[in-house]
Amino acid sequence: xxxxxxxxxxxxxxxxxxxxxxxxxxxxxxxxxxxxxxxxxxxxxxxxxxxxxxxxxxxxxxxxxxxxxxxxxxxxxxxxxxxxxxxxxxxxxxxxxxxxxxxxxxxxxxxxxxxxxxxxxxxxxxxxxxxxxxxxxxxxxxxxxx
Amino acid sequence: xxxxxxxxxxxxxxxxxxxxxxxxxxxxxxxxxxxxxxxxxxxxxxxxxxxxxxxxxxxxxxxxxxxxxxxxxxxxxxxxxxxxxxxxxxxxxxxxxxxxxxxxxxxxxxxxxxxxxxxxxxxxxxxxxxxxxxxxxxxxxxxxxxxxxxxxxxxxxxxxxxxxxxxxxxxxxxxxxxxxxxxxxxxxxxxxxxxxxxxxxxxxxxxxxxxxxxxxxxxxxxxxxxxxxxxxxxxxxxxxxxxxxxxxxxxxxxxxxxxxxxxxxxxxxxxxxxxxxxxxxxxxxxxxxxxxxxxxxxxxxxxxxxxxxxxxxxxxxxxxxxxxxxxxxxxxxxxxxxxxxxxxxxxxxxxxxxxxxxxxxxxxxxxxxxxxxxxxxxxxxxxxxxxxxxxxxxxxxxxxxxxxxxxxxxxxxxxxxxxxxxxxxxxxxxxxxxxxxxxxxxxxxxxxxxxxxxxxxxxxxxxxxxxxxxxxxxxxxxxxxxxxxxxxxxxxxxxxxxxxxxxxxxxxxxxx
Numbered sequence: 001x002x003x004x005x006x007x008x009x010x011x012x013x014x015x016x017x018x019x020x021x022x023x024x025x026x027x028x029x030x031x032x033x034x035x036x037x038x039x040x041x042x043x044x045x046x047x048x049x050x051x052x053x054x055x056x057x058x059x060x061x062x063x064x065x066x067x068x069x070x071x072x073x074x075x076x077x078x079x080x081x082x083x084x085x086x087x088x089x090x091x092x093x094x095x096x097x098x099x100x101x102x103x104x105x106x107x108x109x110x111x112x113x114x115x116x117x118x119x120x121x122x123x124x125x126x127x128x129x130x131x132x133x134x135x136x137x138x139x140x141x142x143x144x145x146x
Numbered sequence: 147x148x149x150x151x152x153x154x155x156x157x158x159x160x161x162x163x164x165x166x167x168x169x170x171x172x173x174x175x176x177x178x179x180x181x182x183x184x185x186x187x188x189x190x191x192x193x194x195x196x197x198x199x200x201x202x203x204x205x206x207x208x209x210x211x212x213x214x215x216x217x218x219x220x221x222x223x224x225x226x227x228x229x230x231x232x233x234x235x236x237x238x239x240x241x242x243x244x245x246x247x248x249x250x251x252x253x254x255x256x257x258x259x260x261x262x263x264x265x266x267x268x269x270x271x272x273x274x275x276x277x278x279x280x281x282x283x284x285x286x287x288x289x290x291x292x293x294x295x296x297x298x299x300x301x302x303x304x305x306x307x308x309x310x311x312x313x314x315x316x317x318x319x320x321x322x323x324x325x326x327x328x329x330x331x332x333x334x335x336x337x338x339x340x341x342x343x344x345x346x347x348x349x350x351x352x353x354x355x356x357x358x359x360x361x362x363x364x365x366x367x368x369x370x371x372x373x374x375x376x377x378x379x380x381x382x383x384x385x386x387x388x389x390x391x392x393x394x395x396x397x398x399x400x401x402x403x404x405x406x407x408x409x410x411x412x413x414x415x416x417x418x419x420x421x422x423x424x425x426x427x428x429x430x431x432x433x434x435x436x437x438x439x440x441x442x443x444x445x446x447x448x449x450x451x452x453x454x455x456x457x458x459x460x461x462x463x464x465x466x467x468x469x470x471x472x473x474x475x476x477x478x479x480x481x482x483x484x485x486x487x488x489x490x491x492x493x494x495x496x497x498x499x500x501x502x503x504x505x506x507x508x509x510x511x512x513x514x515x516x517x518x519x520x521x522x523x524x525x526x527x528x529x530x531x532x533x534x535x536x537x538x539x540x541x542x543x544x545x546x547x548x549x550x551x552x553x554x555x556x557x558x559x560x561x562x563x564x565x566x567x568x569x570x571x572x573x574x575x576x577x578x579x580x581x582x583x584x585x586x587x588x589x590x591x592x593x594x595x596x597x598x599x600x601x602x603x604x605x606x607x608x609x610x611x612x613x614x615x616x617x618x619x620x621x622x623x624x625x626x627x628x629x630x631x632x633x634x635x636x637x638x639x640x641x642x643x644x645x646x647x648x649x650x651x652x653x654x655x656x657x658x
Binding site: 102 | 424474502
């Protein structure tokens with residue numbers, strides 16, 4: 001109840017701030033100021049959804065899921081060059097077409113593999129958490145407690 | 147019932163008027179001599195001269211795009227697509243928000259987004275597959291509507307679309323198959339029973355049967371124009387296209403358009419997984435809508451992974467964004483936040499997306515505003531079939547080298563009026579009004595068998611003169627044209643000698 005009152009009382013201020021920053025961003029012509037404003041505007045925009053995540057029952061799972069995705073992104077960013085060098089270059093022969101990948105030696109399927117790992121990572125994460133919870137429920141100590 | 151029909155008709159007329167800017171796309175005036183512009187003008191020229199796609203000319207976009215500037219029926223169908231898509235999107239938004247204010251505001255924002263950011267051309271193409279996917283979402287959500295007749299009709303529609311817009315027709319089939327399987331997995335919570343598997347199979351069989359029926363008119367067209375084998379070869383060559391067209395995806399991922407679309411996609415996937423594992427037991431229409439948009443985005447991102455189309459997919463990310471606004475509104479109700487708060491929040495984000503974050507503005511934007519003079523000019527050009535000539539006048543006036551080279555060619559002894567250009571400047575085929583080669587440039591003719599086809603063309607047409615633009619090292623992707631088109635280049639060097647240099651061109655003459 002207290003939380004609800006606090007939200008409703010601050011909602012007006014929040015929306016005023018957001019509208020003000022948006023309006024300034026629209027009329028601003030300076031590139032540097034525009035980029036700084038954009039950062040603040042985006043932070044403000046993300047505040048309500050972030051709040052909803054934090055008050056949700058399964059917030060830990062959501063937060064760890066996002067962190068996991070960011071972790072994967074970081075790993076791929078750091079190891080991208082190594083992965084590119086490890087994966088085989090497209091073969092060239094008398095009969096093959098020569099486009100960018102063949103000429104510069106860029107692995108054809110690296111991008112697709114990384115893309116699918118990233119988009120499947122939430123599915124794998126949630127499945128892993130679900131299975132871990134099921135196993136925890138079935139563990140001997142839990143059965144004894146029951 | 148009459149009120150409903152009147153409402154649909156009124157909206158249809160309104161959206162048709164709002165889409166009048168699309169008339170410009172029946173004949174675009176290309177401002178520069180870039181290779182892409184030349185190829186597009188080349189295809190206008192071949193369509194105007196009765197050359198058939200697949201048999202006489204390589205054309206990857208489908209019959210609708212090829213004939214829209216020449217044939218009144220194709221033009222009518224092409225112009226009808228945008229208003230129909232807008233109608234579909236409007237009803238979808240109405241269904242999602244169930245609130246007039248949000249439905250109208252989100253549609254107005256969507257329309258402005260299409261005009262300013264996406265463009266009608268892209269919206270017609272990728273909006274078609276998006277709208278079909280949304281239709282599948284509706285069909286799968288309301289299980290009771292999933293009768294055999296409807297599945298058959300969807301299949302027929304998919305087959306017809308293949309003829310009109312080739313790649314979208316193929317995507318239609320893929321998305322239906324994947325959606326059908328996903329739907330059953332969702333309903334059964336990934337514990338698919340045998341009777342459910344057989345039900346999926348029945349759906350797929352009916353759809354594919356309908357798809358085959360929809361292909362019949364196209365099949366008849368291909369047989370009557372003796373293009374069936376050429377079309378089959380064209381389909382088979384698509385896999386090779388993916389190999390030579392591939393450019394790095396993650397190198398160019400940090401565009402605002404890419405970041406926006408991928409952020410919406412990842413958010414949707416995380417949210418859908420969360421809903422599936424921890425949310426309500428029965429999936430709502432919005433969930434099905436999100437699934438349909440995610441499937442379309444994943445499929446089209448594969449195309450973008452091959453060759454970036456980042457700015458063309460942002461409107462699909464926008465539709466996902468609308469579903470998030472709906473979900474946020476539902477959640478905020480619990481905390482006593484008013485409809486006005488959510489609405490102002492939504493308007494602010496709309497302004498930010500349209501004007502602040504820096505999404506790439508469509509090239510067509512300047513020309514799309516349907517003022518009466520533009521509309522009448524577009525209709526006049528279509529009726530007089532003067533698209534190619536009008537473009538030629540503009541390009542020649544901006545590039546004085548072109549008529550100089552034409553004069554030089556005619557001053558050459560025994561000039562037959564035909565040339566071949568390397569790496570590919572189709573403007574010369576248009577200027578000389580000659581029968582063109584199968585491929586407009588060496589980029590489309592990258593495969594070895596395509597280069598062999600060009601060599602056969604040079605031999606059959608007895609081309610004595612080759613125009614070689616030596617200033618252009620690479621037509622696309624920084625791959626040297628002499629490497630990309632190595633077979634053709636070797637043929638030219640072996641059989642032709644350099645006669646003279648005119649501006650940026652070497653004129654090669656056939657050796658005796």
